[in-house]
Amino acid sequence: MLAAVMFAALLFHPASAQSSLFNIPTSDVVGRNQIYLEADFDAHLDLYEKGGWQSYGFLGVYGTSNKTEVGLNGYFGRSADGLVPLELQPNFKFQAYNNESKGVAVALGTVAYIPLTKRFARDATASVYAVASKKFKNRWTPKLTGGAYQLIGVKEDGSGKRGFLIGIEQPVFERVTFVADWNTGKNRFGYAAAGVGLALTKRSYLWSAYYFGNQGRTNNSLGIYYGYSF
Numbered sequence: 001m002l003a004a005v006m007f008a009a010l011l012f013h014p015a016s017a018q019s020s021l022f023n024i025p026t027s028d029v030v031g032r033n034q035i036y037l038e039a040d041f042d043a044h045l046d047l048y049e050k051g052g053w054q055s056y057g058f059l060g061v062y063g064t065s066n067k068t069e070v071g072l073n074g075y076f077g078r079s080a081d082g083l084v085p086l087e088l089q090p091n092f093k094f095q096a097y098n099n100e101s102k103g104v105a106v107a108l109g110t111v112a113y114i115p116l117t118k119r120f121a122r123d124a125t126a127s128v129y130a131v132a133s134k135k136f137k138n139r140w141t142p143k144l145t146g147g148a149y150q151l152i153g154v155k156e157d158g159s160g161k162r163g164f165l166i167g168i169e170q171p172v173f174e175r176v177t178f179v180a181d182w183n184t185g186k187n188r189f190g191y192a193a194a195g196v197g198l199a200l201t202k203r204s205y206l207w208s209a210y211y212f213g214n215q216g217r218t219n220n221s222l223g224i225y226y227g228y229s230f
Contacts, residue, residue, distance in 0.1 A: 011012035018105075019061055019069060019093060021181040022193035022209045022223070024165040026145055027105035027133040029095045030229075033133035038227035040075075045222060055086075067095045073098075085116040103135035103143075113147040125153040131165055133180075151187065160186040175199040179209070190214030195223070203229045 018037075019028050030036050038059040046052035054077065061071040073089035093109035112126045131147030145167040154161050163185025170178040175198055182192040194207025205227045213219025 019071075021145065021167045021179055022195065022207075022211070023183040023191045024145065024147070024167050024181045024188070025093065025107065025109055025129060025131055026167070027095065027098075027107040027131050029067060029069045029093055029107065030061045032063050032066045034063045035230040036061040036227060037230070038225055040223065040225050042221050042223040044220065053077055053079040064110065067098075070094050087116060088114045090114070103137065104132070105135075106130070110123045112184070123153060123155060125151060127151050129165065138221075140171055142171075145169075145181070149185075149189075151185075154187070159188070160190070163187070172196070177209070184214070186214060191219070194221075205229075 009112040019026055019030055019208060026090040036059075039189075040055070040056075040057035040059060044053050046053060055075055056078070057073060057075040058071045059071065061069050063069050067096045069092070071091045071093075073091070075086045075089075077086050078082055086179050089111055091109065091111040093107055095102070095105060096106045097106040099105070110126060110128045112124065114124045127149050129147055129149035133143060133145040134136075135143040145165070149163060151161045163183055165181070165183055167181035168179070172178050177197045177199075178194075179197055180194040182191075183189050191211045191213055193209045195207060198206045200206055205225075206211055207223075207225040208229070209223045211219070211221045211223060
């Protein structure tokens, strides 16, 4: 039971990559022939017997063109049941529109969620989404993102199949950005998050966020991520 709760809570935190915020995808794509790799750590800060868990993940994104990217996320989890493989998440994104002079971009994408073990009794599912963003010309003004998604193949009773995606990126200092987003769905992806991103160099990034579950504090967690662009 504890492993099932952990599985439902932790698996949609791949979002700290260049082409994502914390819970939601952005309208950006990785440049042509560029690679972004990331190491993820998430944890519900409590004792194992009280529902505590940790998640260890990797994320890779490759720009197949100036408008498209493909990626793969993978996650392992540790709880009272030990360390177990949880899920692979292949994904694809297409930037349908980008007007740099107006600061407006639109992207469409999909993510598949493929369980690596049958112990959680969960079927493979997928989501499709559309997001749009507005970036203002002043460097100290926020970038806003909004959109919606639809889940495919969800069979759990009482689990919502769609939701809205809302996000903001606000520069604070030269290399520091405040980031907050919210997936409104009443399902395993339903989280709000707030944190900061630090550009360590032109190619390396460090992110940290705290997640608030839409359906109870037992889903709350802390995430720390390190990424590098090639």
